[in-house]
Amino acid sequence: MGEVRPIVHVGDPVLHHPCEPVTRFDGDLAALVEDMFASMYAAEGVGLAANQIGVALRVFVYDCSDADGQQHKGVLVNPELELPGIGERQLDADEEGCLSVPGQFAPLPRPDRATVHGFDAAGEPVTVEGTGLLARCLQHETDHLDGYLYIDRLPAKRRKQVLAAYEESTKADKAPL
Numbered sequence: 001m002g003e004v005r006p007i008v009h010v011g012d013p014v015l016h017h018p019c020e021p022v023t024r025f026d027g028d029l030a031a032l033v034e035d036m037f038a039s040m041y042a043a044e045g046v047g048l049a050a051n052q053i054g055v056a057l058r059v060f061v062y063d064c065s066d067a068d069g070q071q072h073k074g075v076l077v078n079p080e081l082e083l084p085g086i087g088e089r090q091l092d093a094d095e096e097g098c099l100s101v102p103g104q105f106a107p108l109p110r111p112d113r114a115t116v117h118g119f120d121a122a123g124e125p126v127t128v129e130g131t132g133l134l135a136r137c138l139q140h141e142t143d144h145l146d147g148y149l150y151i152d153r154l155p156a157k158r159r160k161q162v163l164a165a166y167e168e169s170t171k172a173d174k175a176p177l
């Protein structure tokens with residue numbers, strides 16, 4: 001069982017720079033993956049990237065449903081995202097949120113199918129194909145590892161609004177001393 005680690009929030013540099021590829025598939029990586037699952041479940045997320053717990057490595061975990069309601073759970077190390085060609089793309093305009101920008105959601109159109117090629121924690125090649133929320137999750141988590149948050153894909157004005165609402169909510173959490 002992994003250890004629940006605190007989730008890093010927007011503004012922390014580790015979220016805003018590309019993560020390093022994993023080069024060793026060892027016990028440290030296995031332990032990191034366990035901690036990531038524990039942290040994701042504790043935060044009630046459906047996906048989590050390593051830099052969201054402060055580790056700048058290209059790893060994400062997910063436990064997420066697809067367009068048919070099937071649940072998919074796994075880990076992807078050194079993921080490479082593949083999206084349908086521009087002409088074959090259907091966009092899904094659902095709302096998106098992020099554990100690193102807690103409490104906020106905004107509509108963000110993304111392709112409704114995505115494929116990720118990568119490796120599991122033992123270094124075996126894996127390919128994951130996603131539809132529905134899983135397609136969104138695969139894109140969102142790969143973005144994290146490239147140093148981007150979903151709010152970076154919003155129109156500038158909308159991004160500002162989401163950040164302002166988040167800042168306001170963090171103020172409210174502070175004790176009045």
Ligand SMILES: [Zn+2]
Nearest residue numbers: 097098099100
């Ligand atoms: Zn996120």
